[in-house]
Amino acid sequence: MLATTEPLLQRALSGVSPTDEESLSLAGETDLQPLLEAASSLRDSYHRNIVSYSRKVFIPLTQLCRDVCHYCTFAKPPVPGERAYMTPEQVLEIARAGAAQGCKEALFTLGDKPELRYKVARRELDEMGYASTIAYLTAMAELVYRETGLLPHANPGVMTREEIAALRNVTISQGIMLESVTSRLHEKGQVHYGSPDKHPAPRLQTMRDAGELQVPFTSGILIGIGETRRERIESFLALRALHAEYGHIQEIIVQNFRAKPDTKMANAPEPDLDDLLWSIAVARIVFGPEMNIQAPPNLSYDEYPKLVAAGLNDWGGVSPVTPDHVNPEAPWPHLESLRDHTAECGKVLTERLAVYPAHALDSARWQSPEMATAVIRSIDGDGFARVDPWSPGDAETPPPVVDLPRKLDAARVVNTASRDVPEILSRAEAGLGLSETEIARLFQARGDDYHLVCAAADRLRKQVNGDTVSYVVNRNINYTNICYFRCQFCAFAKGKMSESLRGTPYDLGLDEIVRRSQEAWERGATEVCMQGGIHPEYTGQTYLNILGAVKQALPAMHIHAFSPLEVAQGAETLGISVPAFLGRLKAAGLGTLPGTAAEVLDDEVRATLCPDKLSTQEWLDVVEAAHHAGFRTTSTIMYGHIDGPLNWARHLVRLRELQERTGGITEFVPLPFVHMEAPLYLKGKARQGPTFREAVLMHAVARLALHPLITNIQVSWVKMGVEGVKACLAAGVNDMGGSLMNESISRAAGAGFGQELPPEEMERTIRVMARNPRQRTTEYGPAPEERQIASFNAPELLPLVLTPAKKYERKSPVTA
Known part of the structure; x- marks a missing residue:
């Protein structure tokens, strides 16, 4: 040389x-x-x-x-x-x-x-x-x-x-x-x-x-x-x-x-x-x-x-x-x-x-x-070609077989695993906090690396949760679809300021909210999950009135309600601080808060995706205040649009750091972007949601990156479908979320997996995966026996009443 x-x-x-x-x-x-x-x-x-x-x-x-x-x-x-x-x-x-x-x-x-x-x-x-x-x-x-x-x-x-x-x-x-x-x-x-x-x-x-x-x-x-x-x-x-x-x-x-x-x-x-x-x-x-x-x-x-x-x-x-x-x-x-x-x-x-x-x-x-x-529209989150037709919410297209998690044969001669991935997995399984770079690397796993990540997540799931898969019987109540925010991913919101007007603007009366809650109780629910658009005429008192009406009719019903955005907006309209408003919500009967409206906790993404929403720090501040007020919350990510592995890694690190400070997060819920009717997709600016590989990895990597601080990883059957749920159950997931009874937001975006997954189907899916079903409460306690008995073979739901909001209708639809 x-x-x-x-x-x-x-x-x-x-x-x-x-x-x-x-x-x-x-x-x-x-x-x-x-x-x-x-x-x-x-x-x-x-x-x-x-x-x-x-x-x-x-x-x-x-x-x-x-x-x-x-x-x-x-x-x-x-x-x-x-x-x-x-x-x-x-x-x-x-x-x-x-x-x-x-x-x-x-x-x-x-x-x-x-x-x-x-x-x-x-x-x-x-x-x-x-x-x-x-x-x-x-x-x-x-x-x-x-x-x-x-x-x-x-x-x-x-x-x-x-x-x-x-x-x-x-x-x-x-x-x-x-x-x-x-x-x-x-x-x-x-x-x-x-x-x-x-x-x-x-x-x-x-x-x-x-x-x-x-x-x-x-x-x-x-x-x-x-x-x-x-x-x-x-x-x-x-x-x-x-x-x-x-x-x-x-x-x-x-x-x-x-x-x-x-x-x-x-x-x-x-x-x-x-x-x-x-x-x-x-x-x-x-x-x-x-x-x-x-x-x-x-x-x-x-x-x-x-x-x-x-x-x-x-x-x-x-x-x-x-x-x-x-x-x-x-x-x-x-x-x-x-x-x-x-x-x-x-x-x-x-x-x-x-x-x-x-x-x-x-x-x-x-x-x-x-x-x-x-x-x-032709790429995945890493910029490579999107090679299968599956998308979240697509009820007609099965997941690609090649991306179903599987155990690798240790005796194989051919091995495409990278040197760094096993090292990162070892650190994750030991409970050591992974860096943004390490987490992003796991999100980029392909071939044998992908299956190694899924297997490591599944081992952790078994170690932490055993073979039990939990779910909650609940009802979603979206009390209004009128919203003055202009989130580019949302096909649910209607109103004068909305980008898209598919469907009719509505604003439920308290009587309909209570009726739905009572019907949910009769069908075995332990929880009503209530969220809606940010109605320009709603104040913090509106949210307090909703709580009061439901609690008066059903004192034992757990109310899981109001995103951090709604909490911030409610406090602002009453002219009080977020902690003060949280105190009023608690006194009125609020049980827990959904950690939604997080989308991706990275302001580089939020600047385009939801520019008028809470910033990353504002969202974290509201959730931390809720934890200090004695509330527990879920946590979510809505991913697969204009984001990618590094943005997802930043999101997980911020959630982990929040959990280290407060311990108030009960679960992490990945919500893959449903693209079909989303304004950002119709404008040609977003991908067709995550690929199936990316969707499974989100659950698996979350299990690894959040361990041991957040111990419950949930899969959204509304977006993943039953076959997608099965794949995620083999990649670190231990919870199937709620039966929902009425699902509006994903269906507005084009999802086709239905409005309800009743307990019978929940448990059938869980048993197919050789796991043990467990009906739970919102905070992961055991569901009372009488609630479980009521939840099986429940009667058909009565037709919904959507109180029209004529004031917010438009004479002609707006194309995206």
Whole structure:
């Protein structure tokens, strides 16, 4: 090893990128193993156990090209009687076949500016009414997206700034291979002689324009075409400089030349495997841990472990439908085979979009408005592709089998677990407080890591709660759906200030609230849970009147009511402090408070999600005041919209710190975002709720992160459905919440799991999981025997009375 290499690698591993001069010194390094080890460590420090790919279709819009690269078989001269361009019908045929196979990317590839060389190309474009090949490409990309939902990525070669901008409106990413920064390859006898579009200057200018226009961009080098190793590094440095300025280079492809018959380089030597590994490793060292380094699997000698060991984290686009038209002699690996090979390397094959996660999570910056919505609706909380159709509240779609928690076979040879996850789990099970970073890491668990997290949470559940699963027989009473707050996730609220007016505004009279409470008592309930919109005419006295009416009729009924937001609003309207108002609520008969209106306790999220609601600190202050007043509360999170693992981690840490101070929280209740009718989703700004994996992880990670302070983890059957409940019961959950009798808020958002899960069904679900059901009270004591007897075989509910509030109706609905 060169004397300069070891200190360079040590600095790189400590987070210091090599300078240009240091990078160039690697050109003379022939000791491969230290480079591979450093590159692999750098990759793992950021990408951990994930190797990604994009499931795509390959659309060769035209194979005419004005360039004459001496290694290329993609470009072909015109054939008499054949079209120069694919027709829209042909384009859609390929795209529809890809959509049917679950593809998300439509990769458009084509030759550079064929109309400048071939009359037939110019004539066809004129006949179709397009000024250029790229104008036609723009139209076809828009057509494919509109008709199939596939997300276009375009590789059209050198472009003008105007062409890049036009494509930005209909693609989610673009690309151009730099191939090599050296102009030497354009001399006579070299591979790019006679290819004007392969000169590095216009290609770098295209990338510079793309950076200024904020387009996620793919580039890379082609090795083995006559360049030197130093020139490869010079190419990396040119790309690194562009990325440092604009942040738009999302991936570096290291593609190895493969000799093809009937080309001038048909007999040229191909780079050997060590040369490819050297190039991948140096790319990782030069670009650092975060960059996505790709080597196409169909060109890579089937040496998957060695390629992964060189520091790559992506296999590129893989198509289950179309061949690689640029390298037709090298078929794509079957996706299941690629998954198995990746697992053999200790990695989890993870699908992404044509735009990588970091750029996908910042779509407001990196996408046009329409394409931003398309990306947001296609990703999970980490920015990878959403790969199954399940969403919270969807009663028609079963959970994905692959994400049902399972025990791992210790004897398996293939293991994709990361090194850090078992260490974090060990700390959690020991009751040591996890950091935000550690909690966020658990939320990102995939493959074996995911199953390890679920198993650890289940062990803790058994240790703390045994095999008992509790539930409470209660009734939800939402006394009004009129609200002057404008929460962007809420489809329940109605009123003059609301964003959405599906349904009729109502404001229940005290007689209807009491009637529902009495009916609940007759059906075995021990609790009424009462919350509503923040009615502009409600005061703190309204809440006191509701308590008085119910308590007068049913002195033994436990009243679980009023979110921290309602408490704060009630105190404000009476002109008294929150502690003083809590004292009045207690005297009037309030038993416990629901820890709702928390959404996500991170003001970065709340600024968009619920900008006029309590801040994070205000919410915590109200709940802490309630605990000091002698109340116990639940705690919740409403997640899976514009948030992600770090936001969830912050939420859990804040709840844990609150519980350390007060001990007043009885349970934690994850509430996955139901997207169907939510304003933020309809505006194209939110995801389709958490994925099933994320939803299960929320319960499992909460068990681990809140241990031993909050001992009850509850699952919402309204949002998860019975099959989702079963999965969560295998991942740390010990409580199924309430039977509810009437559920309004989730159903307003589009949930389809019904209004009630009676005790018979509760206990049937619990026993299927080989657990022991226990009917409880709100504060987790045993339900009285007479209440239990009354709760089984209860009579049908009488029809609801919704006292209309004409004052808050609108003549016509408002579209989101």
